Amino acid sequence: MSCIISAVVAQAAWADETFEKHQPAMDARTAADEQVVEILLAPLGAEGQEGESRGLIPMVTRLVQNTLSRVPAVKLTPPGKLPELDKRFVDFSALASMERLALIDLKNQTGLDGVIFVSWRWEEASFELALGLVDLRNGRVHLSRKFSEPFGAVLLSHIEEAIEGFAISIRRSIRVTIQVTSEPEGCEVFVNDQPVGKTPQTVELRTGTYRLRVEHEGYRPHLSTHDLSDGDRLELHAVLQNPLAARFLNAPPGLRVDSRELSAGYRYVFVNSDEPAWRHGHSLLLDGTLRINDWQAGLRFGFSAFESHQRLDTFLGQNEGDFVLQHNLIQLMALCLYPVWEKYSFAHLKLGAAAGLAWSSAKSAARSTDKWTGAADLFAQAEVRLLRSGNFGIDLLLSLGFSYLGELPYLEKTFSLFGEGEERVRNRHMFGPTGSAALQFKWYNDIF
Secondary structure: OHHHHHHHHHHHHHHHHHHHHHHHHHHHHHHHOOOOEEEEEOOOEEEEOHHHHHOOHHHHHHHHHHHHHOOOOEEEEOHHHOOOOOHHHOOHHHHHOOOHHHHHHHHHHHOOOEEEEEEEEEOOOOEEEEEEEEEOOOOEEEEEEEEOOOOOHHHHHHHHHHHHHHHHHHHHHOOEEEEEEEEOOOOEEEEOOEEEEEOOEEEEEOOEEEEEEEEOOOOOOEEEEEEEOOOOEEEEEEEOOOHHHHHHHHOOOOOOEEEEEEEEEEEEEEEEEOOOOEEEEEEEEEEEEEEEOOEEEEEEEEEEEEEEEEEEEEOOEEEEEEEEEEEEEEEEEEEEEEEEEEEOOOEEEEEEEEEEEEEEEEEOOOOEEEEEEEEEEEEEEEEEEEEEEOOEEEEEEEEEEEEEEEEEEEEEEOOEOOEOOOEEEEEEEEEEEEEEEEEEEEEEOOOO
């Protein structure tokens, strides 16, 4: 037991030294503040084994002093510094049984904001400590707890945490608390143009009007002004807009780009042409559009490659010859769609039109020809959402309509008994009903 008392005395001396180091800094801080929280340490109660129990009094006193010295704008008043100690400050149970208004009146009479009660009983085989914290300013018992765990570092840390939280809660009741969070995190916070740190950030200030600025490089800053009184707690969550979103938000009505779409799929056209012999058109479609308000506008790219056959009369007989042509068709058109029905964002029905240029070619074994011409599509399109994750979505597109593929060139060959037949260039307008299926990949802007 004597070893424990020696350790207690040593730690008490260390705490006293630490307190002396912290005291001037605390005084310098509190002198500049308008209001200081004054907390009384009631006389300590020590029972049980006389020497060991009373040997803890200096250590507990220094522990409380050291804990409160770490809390700005808080002053500890030992019982010996009061001219006359009110009897109610000696018994925790008497003070805890008082009504709220009576506690507040006691604060007004004495100028004390809170009282700390610490007592313990140390027997040979057990140790029990009672901690009582009374908030006079707000008229309530902050904590009443008994600790029965062995005396040691763990118990002391629990006492420190409780007393520090008690002092902070009283201080916040006579100050204002500003808690700032942001998207994105790590933004600089300024209060009345003075930097206070990066988000997430919590600051305590005196009553007054405060201008808050939250800023981050590359983002538009958040600005706000608040009138705050004692006990107010402001929780500010600032969502900063990135440059892209800011540009969209500032765009004139009707010109804001809401999303970007890219679709890839297959298109079928029933051509039913005899010359050249082409019945069924199969092509790849790529569409890239921007959603501008209600409209979609962009470009359409189509590609098709097919083979046609022409039957020829030869010396072997009628229609015994086969003239083969290789065709390529490339389309590049402006595309526009408008919704005529929408079910939230899950399903849409749109009318679409496309117009532009088409390049087509025909090639035989002997020669080739090509031509630029116009092309157009008119169709109705149904969209169904398959997936949405954050600002990304995938839709299924199904469309029916009418397609004009352009004026396609081809070669026509005739048979000659005296040599190779002549190949003549012909042109024919190609059009017919069409249907397509595609997957659309959609990127919504960050502000949606």
